[in-house]
Amino acid sequence: MSRDIDYGNLMHTAMRGLIRTVLLDIADNGLPGNHHFFITFDTGHPDAELADWLSDRYPGEMTVVMQHWFDNLDVGEDGFAITLNFGDAPEPLYIPYDAIKTFVDPSVEFGLRFESPDDEPKGDASVPAPVEELINTPQEEQKTDADIVSLDSFRK
Structure with a gap:
């Protein structure tokens, strides 16, 4: 086993x-x-x-x-x-x-994104987008356009 x-x-x-x-x-x-x-x-x-x-x-x-x-x-x-x-x-x-x-502190350009198994990968999941992308994205668009930390590359 x-x-x-x-x-x-x-x-x-x-x-x-x-x-x-x-x-x-x-x-x-x-x-x-x-x-x-x-x-x-x-x-x-x-x-x-x-x-x-x-x-x-x-x-x-x-x-x-x-x-x-x-x-x-x-x-x-x-x-x-x-x-x-x-x-x-x-x-x-x-x-x-x-x-x-997501959890973001834009004052220090820090962000975390939690992926669930149901989430569709956005682009190449192994290469997270820069934190600035989430910080500079209008709040109403953040939930669809930002990849801060992607853990999909660690999943089977």
Whole structure:
């Protein structure tokens, strides 16, 4: 009986751990300098929690911004809760780490993209596009045009 090392899932776990570590620091110390995050997540994830009007408006995925105002950041083992402002209306969200599709900090040109087995490769999956492509892409186009870190080359 042989087994393979699942590098793709191991990388995803490590990258989600990195996001958790960053958010724990932000919860304790606030956002330093010009740091801010664009976080795209699957609104249909069974453990994601958001207002009905938000899930109706964003039935597949949604990009939120953590920058000037956020409240009640509570970082857990499997995800994080946060209150964000949507048109002057504070709304609580719970985002599981495994619902996150992209995590970008444009202030330092850092970005992660999580591929799922259902995602169609965009171009040559073994050569990720530069981070600048995601940063300079309008927010409404980010979810379709950006490849930051692609793990498809590690999958069988």
